[in-house]
Amino acid sequence: MIHLHFTAADLGRVRFASSPLWECVASLRALQTARDGWHLHRAWCERARARLGERLPADAVELLTALVRPAGYIPDFLVPSPPRRTVPFEDALAQVAASDPEVVARELAHLARHRAAQRGEGRERRRALLQSLVDRPDAGIGPVTDALAAYYRAAVAPEWARIEAVLHDDVAHRLQALADGGVQRMMRDLHPSVGFADGTIRVVKDYEGHADLGGRGLVLVPCAFAWPDVIVLTARPNVPTVSYAPRGVGRLWTSRPTPAAAALAEVLGRTRAALLAQLDLPMSTTQAAAQLALSAPSVNAHLQALRAAGLLTARRDGRRVLYSRTELGDRLLAGR
Structure with a gap:
């Protein structure tokens, strides 16, 4: 306790704060625990592994999975406290890059000895890898930040919205x-x-x-x-x-096209039907545009039309407006 x-x-x-870096680091744990049976993030893991196989060298994956184990201690320097409510990934990674090498070396040495973190096969290889980082003048901060940046682009950024x-x-x-x-x-x-x-x-x-x-x-x-x-x-x-x-x-990975959504596209048009299906979660115009790979002005026009029809509701969150489906939108999408 x-x-x-x-x-x-x-x-x-x-x-409160949100951090794409925290998601990036924590996702490495999910990546290693979702291999067998049911797992909340399994759908994401299957997509992420396919992208990682194409874009990330095996040694970078080995380094990151040695730093973030399926259980046990996560080095503090990998997850610095967000200084404000929303911190872009690049800014958070700069916090990692600015870590004191002596502190990083101490945390890596602790990780190498941590009983829960070092369970499983390959323990000696992981310890040797961690020691090789400790022995560097920068305690391996350079290779670690490079690997995190490449991993984030491949595995987390496509899902960030x-x-x-x-x-x-x-x-x-x-x-x-x-x-x-x-x-x-x-x-x-x-x-x-x-x-x-x-x-x-x-x-x-x-x-x-x-x-x-x-x-x-x-x-x-x-x-x-x-x-x-x-x-x-x-x-x-x-x-x-x-x-x-x-x-x-x-609900994060459960949104799927339905027969009703396909039929709805004949009435509303493909873009508006896809937008309505996407907004089971509150999103800003920018987020929704990123999900659908469309321009923000175009998406905004569709959002206003759907809102005027009573299918979406809007609320202000700071400088942004977040849109989500109404009960009528839910029923229409479900074909009820």
Whole structure:
């Protein structure tokens, strides 16, 4: 059990952030655990493996899967605390590149000794690979960031618009809960392994740990690929961070064309029918355009038409407007 102890100042510094880097790192764990049987991210894994086989050298995959194991410790330098609500992948990767080599070497050495992380075949080869990084003057930061960048482009970036929609939808729900009932209500259903009472967050883990937030606050990071785990980051210089699977993550890879959608295309047109099918998750014009590989102005015109017909609803999220299907849109798409 991990205990995160709040002060009054920390409660005023609780914030949310999303990070494509966190998704990138956590997805490496999913990639290794979704090989057999049912897995929430299996559909993504099948697509990602095909792209990785074409675009990423085998030694880069070996390096990344040595750094992020199916279970156990993930080096902190790979998942720095997001400094603001939304951090582009390139900016987050720059945080990794700026890591102190001494700290990185220490974390890699710890990973090489970690019992849970080093289970399975190839343990000695992984340890030798990690030691080769430790022995470099930069502790391997250069090769690691290069491999992460190539992996992100191949495996995560093509899916980012849909992932981001799930993350923003979760944050909107949490902020509404905060407005309705304060921090207590916001934390209530964060994750089955997370509880909040008496100024302390308790996270179920197979080890015991205590951390005083000490006025640093707390960053809550919804992360689709964190499922089914909770990732906790407390070591300085990071802001204490808890990453959890967002609401709606089960819908992430389930959108499929249906006979009703195909018939609907004859009435609405292909683009509007495809757009209606895509918006089971709230998306901005830019996100929807990326999903359909169309220009934003063209997609915006279709969105306005669908909204005027009562098939979509819109809500403002900061500077963006997010669109999602109404109940009428759901029924029309399902052919009911």
